[in-house]
Amino acid sequence: MKKTLKYITLVAVIGLLGYNSVWFKKLDTKKETISTDTSPVEFAKKFWANIFTPYLDSAADFNQFYSLLNTEPQKAMDQYAHRQGISNTSFVLLKGEGIVDEIKGNETELIVKNGAGNISVKLNTGLYFGNAIRDVTGKINMGDFNNTMDYNAVSTELNKIVQQQVVVPFKNKISKGQLIQFIGCTELNSDQTKKNVVEILPVRIIYK
Amino acid sequence: MKILKTGFAFLLIALSMFSCNGKHDEKKKAKKMAIVVSTLNNPWFVFLAETAAAKAKELGYETKIFDSQNNTAQETDHFENILVGDYCAILFNPTDADGSVANVKKAKEAGVPVFCIDREINAKGLATSQILSDGYSGSVDIAKYFVEVMNKKGTYVELLGITGDNNTRARSTGFHSVVDNYPDLKMVAQQSADFDRNKGMEVMESMLQAHPDISGVFCGNDAMAMGAYQALVGAGKEKTVKVFGFDGADDAVKSIKENKMIATGMQFPKIMAEKAAMFADEYYKGKRDFPEKIPVAVELVTAKNVDNYMGFGKK
Numbered sequence: 001m002k003k004t005l006k007y008i009t010l011v012a013v014i015g016l017l018g019y020n021s022v023w024f025k026k027l028d029t030k031k032e033t034i035s036t037d038t039s040p041v042e043f044a045k046k047f048w049a050n051i052f053t054p055y056l057d058s059a060a061d062f063n064q065f066y067s068l069l070n071t072e073p074q075k076a077m078d079q080y081a082h083r084q085g086i087s088n089t090s091f092v093l094l095k096g097e098g099i100v101d102e103i104k105g106n107e108t109e110l111i112v113k114n115g116a117g118n119i120s121v122k123l124n125t126g127l128y129f130g131n132a133i134r135d136v137t138g139k140i141n142m143g144d145f146n147n148t149m150d151y152n153a154v155s156t157e158l159n160k161i162v163q164q165q166v167v168v169p170f171k172n173k174i175s176k177g178q179l180i181q182f183i184g185c186t187e188l189n190s191d192q193t194k195k196n197v198v199e200i201l202p203v204r205i206i207y208k
Numbered sequence: 209m210k211i212l213k214t215g216f217a218f219l220l221i222a223l224s225m226f227s228c229n230g231k232h233d234e235k236k237k238a239k240k241m242a243i244v245v246s247t248l249n250n251p252w253f254v255f256l257a258e259t260a261a262a263k264a265k266e267l268g269y270e271t272k273i274f275d276s277q278n279n280t281a282q283e284t285d286h287f288e289n290i291l292v293g294d295y296c297a298i299l300f301n302p303t304d305a306d307g308s309v310a311n312v313k314k315a316k317e318a319g320v321p322v323f324c325i326d327r328e329i330n331a332k333g334l335a336t337s338q339i340l341s342d343g344y345s346g347s348v349d350i351a352k353y354f355v356e357v358m359n360k361k362g363t364y365v366e367l368l369g370i371t372g373d374n375n376t377r378a379r380s381t382g383f384h385s386v387v388d389n390y391p392d393l394k395m396v397a398q399q400s401a402d403f404d405r406n407k408g409m410e411v412m413e414s415m416l417q418a419h420p421d422i423s424g425v426f427c428g429n430d431a432m433a434m435g436a437y438q439a440l441v442g443a444g445k446e447k448t449v450k451v452f453g454f455d456g457a458d459d460a461v462k463s464i465k466e467n468k469m470i471a472t473g474m475q476f477p478k479i480m481a482e483k484a485a486m487f488a489d490e491y492y493k494g495k496r497d498f499p500e501k502i503p504v505a506v507e508l509v510t511a512k513n514v515d516n517y518m519g520f521g522k523k
Contacts, residue, residue: 085342086479087505129348129386142340143500147305147330149377152344156385 036144043150044157047140052158055093055137056204059183062096062121063114066198081188082138084131088190091136094200095183096121097208100176107199108174110182122199123182125171132185132201133158162203170205181206237296237320240270241488244286245301246327248275250403250431252455253301255520256325256477260299263485269296278370278402280307287311291318297488298322299481305330305374321491323484326477328374328501337487337498339480343375346473346506347382347454353471353508354387354426354452361392364424365415367432369403376400379428379454379473396422401432408435416443424450430460430472437468456509458519465514473506477520480504 034046060080068076081090098110098121106126112119134140134155145151174180184200241264245257261271274290276283283303290298291314298315300322302308312322312334324338358364366383369376387393396419401407408431415422416439425440427433433453440446446468453460456474463469487498509517516523 085503085505086476086483087342087503088507089505127389129352131345141500142503143332145501146332147374148328148340148342148344148501148503149374149381152378152382 040153260481344382351386369428408432412439430457
């Protein structure tokens with residue numbers, strides 16, 4: 001009897017200690033992180049290479065997204081859009097294919113074929129000043145930074161990377177009538193989810 | 209029997225170790241919230257403080273508003289009084305991003321949660337949550353409009369807010385992250401007017417004497433913009449110099465309607481103040497998991513969309 005009680009007590013103590021000392025986490029919930037103690041320039045470089053570029057594979061299909069946006073805007077936003085804090089502005093990463101219709105100073109117009117007809121897409125080829133790159137993945141959190149200046153500086157640095165690595169080479173290479181595949185960020189205001197013309201900041205271009 | 213006693217003693221020690229998670233040690237404080245605001249000499253902050261107080265009262269709390277008069281020493285005195293005054297939370301609009309950190313640290317050590325509103329402190333893990341205006345992005349939007357209406361050329365001046373406040377830096381760097389890409393837009397003077405209307409007028413007057421040919425002025429808040437506009441009226445230049453502000457204050461919204469000012473960035477003090485009071489209420493009721501920082505978007509207000517807005521928010 002004494003022995004039984006001794007073992008029960010021992011098991012209870014070991015169980016309690018064990019339960020509170022070890023915990024398990026699903027592998028797919030483990031996030032890739034970058035230290036916010038590095039400079040905004042370094043942070044942006046690492047984010048672009050290690051998080052943003054792999055994330056491009058998860059871009060939503062342009063036509064599917066806009067079909068859903070027209071029929072079930074809330075579902076489209078919940079499924080594909082990211083935003084920071086309390087804001088009407090959300091960002092979506094889209095991939096699609098289109099023919100270059102017109103090349104203007106700071107934008108290139110594409111015609112994207114869609115089941116319901118053609119959609120006009122404006123690719124931004126000028127300077128970009130927003131937070132699309134920083135916020136479109138939902139993987140950068142303002143609270144991770146000591147101060148918002150660093151958080152904002154990361155956005156500026158990411159915009160510079162896109163300008164140098166994507167926008168300028170694209171501007172130099174593009175010609176009218178060319179078929180291209182694009183991945184890019186679009187900005188949506190929750191008051192105006194239905195747009196006639198879609199504006200996209202390109203982050204990857206494939207020439208066909 | 210001895211073994212049994214020893215076993216139970218082990219069990220009790222183990223149980224007591226895991227039950228001491230801090231929550232049971234906290235003494236329940238009175239339902240009183242302190243609202244510490246950087247200044248009450250600016251209608252925007254008066255609105256912020258009064259809205260926070262009204263929401264806290266609606267949630268069943270007593271409230272008291274403390275005016276730091278843009279002085280960290282005054283702010284420290286307020287915190288010392290609050291921490292011996294049995295308040296359950298502090299809704300805090302800091303005076304200085306670095307200078308206010310010590311006050312928040314003291315409150316945390318005393319077990320009083322601090323919820324920062326609008327302005328941040330440069331520290332992680334001290335404030336329970338910081339609900340912050342996204343001034344940088346708001347200024348980027350103002351700057352894009354500034355470039356458009358200035359037609360990418362001309363000279364301009366800038367009135368800065370309080371040096372040391374992160375909002376001053378965020379608004380200025382956001383603005384310059386855009387405007388500095390246009391070489392024909394030249395800033396000829398930049399000076400602090402401490403977010404103050406009278407100082408805004410004085411600084412603008414002296415800037416106009418040195419630079420009479422400017423065509424634009426960007427001000428880090430609407431109070432300074434209104435002061436700058438007064439100076440322009442005094443110099444007979446109100447029709448030729450375009451005034452841009454930031455905040456979304458009542459008189460700025462009216463000035464945009466009357467074509468006196470060109471644009472402002474609408475912040476949402478009501479949203480921030482009410483959110484802080486609601487978070488403090490949730491904390492009082494036992495919640496402990498809050499986002500470290502929440503950005504609140506700023507919207508561009510111009511003559512094109514001004515009818516959708518009123519002072520301090522949307523209609």
